[in-house]
Amino acid sequence: MFFTYLRRELAGRRRQTAIIAIGMALAIALVMIVNAVSTGVRDAQASVLESVYGVGTDLTVSQDATPPAEGERPDGGRFEFGADDGRTADGSTQLAQSRLTAGMGQSTFDASALDTVQDIDGVAAASATLSLTNVTFSGEMPDFSAAQGTDGAPTAEGGTTGAPPAGGADGAGGSAFDVDSFTVLGLDPAAESVGPLSAVELADGRGLELGDAGQHVAVLDADYATSADLAVGDTIDIAGTSFEIVGTVTSTASDGQSAANVFIPLDVAQSLSGLDGQVTDIYVQAASSDVIPSVQADLEAALPDQTVNTQSDLASTVSGSLGTASTLISNLGLWLSVAVLAAAFLIAILFTIQGVTRRTREFGTLKAIGWSNRRVVGQVAGESLVQGLIGGAAGLVVGLVGIAVVNAIAPTLGSTTATTPQAAGPAGFAGGGFAGGPGAAQAATATEVTLNAPITVEVVAIAIGLAILGGLIAGAIGGWRAARLRPAEALRSVA
Amino acid sequence: MYTLDNVSKTYKQKQRTVTALRDVTLTIPSGQLVAIQGPTGGGKSTLLQMLGALDRPSSGTISLGDAELSHLPDGKLGRIRATEIGFVFQGFNLIPTLTAQENVETALEPLGIPAAERRQRATAALESVGLGDRAGHVPTELSGGQQQRVAIARALVKEPDVLLADEPTGNLDEQTRDEIMDLLEGLWRDRGLTLVIVTHDSAVAKRAERRLHITGGVVTERG
Structure with missing residues (x-):
């Protein structure tokens, strides 16, 4: 009788059933899509962060860069050439100089902080890195000695005597200069479990090994190696020193971006950059997710001059359209879902x-x-529950179609990750500013990720759960109303 | 047998207290056909609701057999309604989405009767009121007289001791009224029911063994 009555009621009141089911379906579909997209955005953010912070990094320790005081010249922003520098031939002087400096927006701090970090309870692993940028300034200018008088003395008019300038890049006394930069990450070859090396896999050759400390060996990002036409066995010039390329690596993150173009032993990076005993970042892995807050607090107490970031802090550094999508999903999407669901x-x-x-x-x-x-309440609640389930089933279908459409469109989201080691192109001015230059604010990694909205058990469970919940709430309230009806009054009210 | 002893019923209507029944003392023997007449608002329907265990008196006692209806909890009153009392209403009160057969079966639902037996008894009840061929029709596909027959079948399918009818012919034309009354009278005779009919219609009242008149909540006998 229960099911016969229920079936007849729902069939007999099709309009009401349809309106309730459509409302529930739209709400459930929206919640499903928002949830799936939210998961996709989270995955994309995690992917972006993974590429620069490595897998399993729970916290990072860094130091905010301090802007130069008025009139103060930023460190590392100047190339100086002596009068006799360069090679002169055919009336032109070839000049080239490489500088290895701390990455843009990166500030260094004492490496002893690593020991402090490792002594803190709840820290499972930690490794320090030195994020650097190698900038090569090279060019051709005329041989001015040839343009001066035989004694090189200035004339009375303030000019020089002798022939007009010749040679140079255009053969008529002109000059031309190139600036080439790539990112270099100095790291401890023994620390693979946490830090940037945990997010790469070997493409060719070998990785950095314990015995590489103090050696002029380098591992290159495979994409960078290809673009720079370098391979295992070749050499690469870093700060005027030749390094043997012993391997290439590719990122395991979905965006395919490695943390740097070139990886070298930390002690060598410190020595070449003149930053002995200095690091820019410490990557920390907590013993468990439960202890992350306490480890963060302990780190902040132990290292008051440094900045400690958790993964959620790091996620907030992701900007660009990915950051916008994240904000939209977490704000507009959430509230829209809540509003539609409530409606x-x-x-x-x-x-x-x-x-x-x-x-x-x-x-x-x-x-x-x-x-x-x-029995009466059960009948009312049963009808509402079935209406909710019909809406849930329809919502599940609409939601799955919506998620499929999102995945078919596969929108590409750009992201910029601030305060991270740089990963610029071979001839790029990483992050949009010259290393250490006045305009430098923060290092930034620009990447693009394809948004994928995953259909998870959680999404399906949400749809079914909401359908049941909606049906039960409506049924409970309707049933309560029905239970309050006294038969005599109910019959009298319509007599 | 019904026994009413000084039964009064008052309602609160906003600030006013309305007395629907005033010190009604009455006995209705089993198997009697009683008609209750009176003006609108006189207390007819309230008295019927007391007899039908749908409401409790404000004071006094009312018994059906050994059961004292005035003080029984809702659950036990519901059980008495389910087993011993059948109702027929002026507006038929059929469930609009259910067929005639299913409407009749609703009366057997509280008794926990198996589905097969329920169907069999409902079919028999419909045949007893001359609607065996209309079992699959919903109320809107039936005439007023047919709907009232379905309602009578629903009231009688559980084989109650008492049948209470509130203006059972109020919505019917004269011919159908007579057919329904013939049906009720026949069932009353055949089954030995206690039949209480509230009616405005003197032609219906005249067919009763006993006629009561109620006005201002006071019940009087009429010859």
Whole structure:
């Protein structure tokens, strides 16, 4: 009788059933899509962060860069050439100089902080890195000695005597200069479990090994090696020193970006950059996710001059369209879902109450012929639950279609990760500013990721759960109304 | 047998207290056909609700057999309604989405009767009121007289001791009224029911063994 009555009621009140089901379906579909996209954005953020912070990094320690004081010249921003520097031939002077300096926006601090970090309870592993940028300034200028007088003395008019300038880049006394830069990350070859090396896999050759400390060996990002036409066995010039390329690596992150173009032993990086005993970042892996807050607090107490970031802090550094999507999803998407869901629940509740009110005589009659309160309430709740489930099933289908559409479109989101080691192109001015230059604010890694909205068990469970919840809430309220009907009053009210 | 002893019923209507029944003392023997007449608002329907265990008196006692209806909890009143009392209403009060057969079956639902037996008894009840061929029709596909027959079948399918009818012919034309009354009278005779009919219609009242008149909540006997 229960199912016969239920079926007849739902079939007999198709319009009401359809309105409730459509409302629930739209709300559930929206929640599913928002949830799936939110998961996709989270995955994308994690991927972006993974590429620069490595897998398993729970916290990072760094030091904010201090802007130069007025009139102060930033460190590392100047190339100086002596009068006799360069090679002169055919009336031109070839000049080249490489500088290895701390990455843009990166500030160094004492490497002894690593020992402090490792002594803190709850720290499972930690490694320090030195993020650097190698900038090569090279060019051709005329041989001015040839343009001066034989004694090189200035004339009375302030000029020089002798022939006009010749040679140079254009052969007529002009000059031309190139600036080439790539990112260099000095790291401890023994620390692979945490830090940037945990997010790469070997493409060719070998990785950095314990015995490489103090050696002029380098591992290159495979993409960078290809673009710079370098391979294992070749050499690369870093700060005027030749390094043997012993291997290439590729990122395991979905965006394919490595943390740097070139990886070298930390002690060598410190020595070449003149930053002995200095590091720019410490990567920390906590013993468990539960202890991350306490480890963060302990780190902040132990290292008051440094900045300690958790993964969630790091996620907030992701900007660009990915950051915008994250903000949209977490704000607009969430509240839109809540609003639509609340509206759908409200519609279901109001229609159920309206249905009970309209069926006052019906329920009064049933109670008059001996139906118990529980039986009447069960009937009302059952009808609402089934309406919710119909809406849930429709919502599940619409939601899955919506997620499939998102995945078919596969929008590409750009992201910029601030305060990270740089990973610039071979001839790029990483992050949009010259290393250490006045305009430098923060290092930044620009990447693009394809948004994938995953269909998870959680998403399906949310749809089914919401359908049941909506049906139960509407049924409970409608049933409560039905239970309050006294048969005599119910029959009298329509007499 | 019904026994009413000084039964009064008052309602609160906003600030006003309305007395629907005033010190009604009455006995209705089992198997009697009683008609209750009176003006609108006189207390007819309230008295019927007391007899039908749908409401409790404000004071006094009312018994059906050994059961004292005035003080029983809702659950036990519901059980008495389910087993011993059948109702027929002026507006038929059929469930609009259910067929005639299913409407009749609703009366057997509280008794926990198996589905097969429920169907069999409902079919028999419909045949007893001359609607065996209309079992699959929903109320809107039936005439007023047919709907009232379905309601009578629903009231009688559980084989109650008492049948309470509130203006059972109020919505019917004269011919159908007579058909329904013939049906009720026949069932009353055949089954030995206690039949209480509230009616405005003197033609219906005249067919009763006993006629009661109620006005201002006071019940009097009429010859």
